[in-house]
Amino acid sequence: MSTMGTIGRLSSLLSALAFPSSKVQSDGSKPEKAIAIVGAGTGGIAALKALLDLPEDIREGWQVDVLEQTAHVGGMWVPEPSPPSPPDLPNTPLYPALQTNTPHPTMTYPNFPFPPMTPLFPPHDVLKKYHEDYVQHFNLTPYIRFNHTVLSAVYDSPSHQWSLTIRDPTNNTSQRRYDHLIVAKGNNRYPYSPTWPGQDEWISSANGQRQVLHSLWYREPEKYTGHLIVVVGDGASGRDMAVQTLPLAKEVYHSYDTKTLRPIVLAPVPGVTLKPRISHFTRSSIVFVDGTTLDTPKDTKTTVLLGTGFACLVPWLPQLAISQNGVDSSTVDLTTNRRYIRPLFRHVLSLDVTIPPDRLAFVGLPWWIANAPSDYAQGLLTAHAIADPSWLPSKEELIDDLNAQENALRVQGIDPYRYGHAFASEVESEAYVNGIIDLLRSRSPVRLPDFLADKTVPYLAPWRRRAREQTFFMRRGWIRAEELGVEKQFLEGAETEDKWAEKIRMLEEWTREQEEGKGRIEVVEEPL
Incomplete structure (x- = not known):
């Protein structure tokens, strides 16, 4: 031990x-x-x-x-x-x-x-x-x-x-x-697991050869070797499951709605067959909303992997x-x-x-x-x-603040009762977090920690937002640096938040030079 x-x-x-x-x-x-x-x-x-x-x-x-x-x-x-x-x-x-x-310097607790x-x-x-x-x-x-x-x-x-x-x-x-x-x-x-008409009969009619499994239970891709795989959802877990099972599965289909709240639309995972949302199941097939059908023979193990998120x-x-x-x-x-x-x-x-x-x-x-x-x-x-x-403020004023928050989402065409806890851009998430600290600075009589004493300094340093906005770009650069064996230059000497910010800027500049001279490398991108 x-x-x-x-x-x-x-x-x-x-x-x-x-x-x-x-x-x-x-x-x-x-x-x-x-x-x-x-x-x-x-x-x-x-x-x-x-x-x-x-x-x-x-x-x-x-x-x-x-x-x-x-x-x-x-x-x-x-x-x-x-x-x-x-x-x-x-x-x-x-x-x-x-x-x-996402790059880890953007993920940290303050001053740690x-x-x-x-x-x-x-x-x-x-x-x-x-x-x-x-x-x-x-x-x-x-x-x-x-x-x-x-x-x-x-x-x-x-x-x-x-x-x-x-x-x-x-x-x-x-x-x-x-x-x-x-x-x-x-x-x-708590998994958010949608169900479809005919799903139970589809599962029960194949003598244990078929299953629908949420990503909460997903672990080793080797378990799905030789399976016919349908991954539902294009979030981080959905894309990971598609990428990881692809070399092992008989075939991988990736089912999701290409409309997304996030402003960045990711390219399909290379090698998979892209499908729209599932409409329903029959005893022997999966039917999609565009009317296309995927036959699922009884002698072929078929797994539907749900990357559909979690319930609140x-x-x-x-x-x-x-x-x-x-x-x-x-x-x-x-x-x-x-x-x-x-x-x-x-x-x-x-x-x-x-x-x-x-x-x-x-x-x-x-x-x-x-x-x-x-x-x-x-x-x-x-x-x-x-x-x-x-x-x-009074509870009425707090409710007014909530209503204004929800109305601001409606103006953007976002359903606040579905995506109300989500932040569609790094600008919005930065404003939210800094706004909490600014509220405390302006209203609370209780002293804040010393590192928040200067009201002119935002809680979240601007480099954090920029680094998250550049995540896909920097991840390509980081993978290239690892392949070339030069990644240590972007790590050595980084002992403070400011030093990590410098290293991120170094990687950003190096990646830009590499891509201008040698082109982009292919990387499967994931949502933040």
């Missing part, structure tokens, strides 16, 4: 044994505030750090518990090579070949870059180690209760408290009460209703239509009519965004609301 593995297991055990009653401190007194954070992935760690970055005199006497259902920090970056079979849910959709599709010599587009194990290093560096482990699963969280209006039912490592359940609840469950837990659900939070009829501007009770949660202020603070905005927050809901810096900003918004909610 490795030393790090031993330390991790010991930390998990100690944190479990040291879990006091949520309303009693070590001296037997009642904490001034008790705060529960559910999840120790990117969002949960960011929320915890943001709370601890409040001035000590403000958070003195607070109790903060991070409730993590696994034995590790890092959320989706913790591998689960042998996931349970459907319908049981894995803890992560991570597959062995996964690596980042990746170590020197980290490849610009690293594999998933580097992301796991990054989260572990962050927790260790800032001594966050004592606040994390590993192997503690939240089974339910119910808000009691008279007491303004949450009652959480929690299962501990010994499989015992208990109830604990908290004043504030932060949901940082991640966005990759929190099953253990009964206050979050699941609407079968959707949500709209009249929705004032906390509701999800599986794509969008409403009503929330800036995607974070609950505006439910029965819950004060400081009592319930969500960290990590936005997508198509750099998660760590966004989650930390959301964590600060939550922390300042908890510390002193008096600075928040």
Whole structure:
């Protein structure tokens, strides 16, 4: 057993044994505030750090518990090579070949870059180690209760408290009460799996030769050797599954709608057969919306792999209703239509009519965004609301802000109740994240961390947005540099955010020179 593995297991055990009653401190007194954070992935760690970055005199006497259902920090970056079979849910959709599709300097928590010599587009194990290093560096482990699963969280209006039912490592359940609840469950837990007419009969009529499987359960492409593969969806996981199964499968079809919210339309994956959306199944075939048919013989294993994303659900939070009829501007009770949660202020603070905005927050809901810096900003918004909610505008004003946010999407032709948590451009995501910090700078009486003291300096340095906008370009350059064996020049000496920014600029200039002189190399591009 490795030393790090031993330390991790010991930390998990100690944190479990040291879990006091949520309303009693070590001296037997009642904490001034008790705060529960559910999840120790990117969002949960960011929320915890943001709370601890409040001035000590403000958070003195607070109790903060991070409730993590696994034995590790890092959320989706913790591998689960042998996931349970459907319908049981894995803890992560991570597959062995996964690596980042954006340059890592744009993905970091504030003032905590990746170590020197980290490849610009690293594999998933580097992301796991990054989260572990962050927790260790800032001594966050004592606040994390590993192997503690939240089974339910119910808000009691008279007491303004949450009652959480929690299962501990010994499989015992208990109830604990908290004043504030932060949901940082991640966005990759509950699969969004469309179904089609005739699907069940198609599966059952081939004696186990056919299956429909969501990417949550996808791991090794070798499992699909010789299969007829239909990949549904053109997101990152869909394109990865198409690329990885292509050399092994009998044939790969890629089914998706070429209309996209994102301004960048990606070229089809080379070698696959492009198809439109699926219309329905017959006993022996898959029919697409253009009327074309794919025959699926009974003697050929056929797998439909769904890269269709994840549902926006929190099953253990009964206050979050699941609407079968959707949500709209009249929705004032906390509701999800599986794509969008409403009503929330800036995607974070609950505006439910029965819950004060400081009592319930969500960290990590936005997508198509750099998660760590966004989650930390959301964590600060939550922390300042908890510390002193008096600075928040009235709930009516907060609702007006939400309506304006949704109307701005409608003007762009975007359905806010489907893509409301998405950001269609880096300009928009940058404005969102910087806007949270600017709001705190202008309204909150609570002091921000020192690195945010200068109001003239944006929270997100402009180079981050430019680097994300140039991701496809720089990824081509990085792959070329690796092929030529010259990639170290873009890594050596990068020990700070500013140094990493310089290296990114160097790679950008070098790539431009290479492509002007030698042309582009062919790379399968992935959405951010």
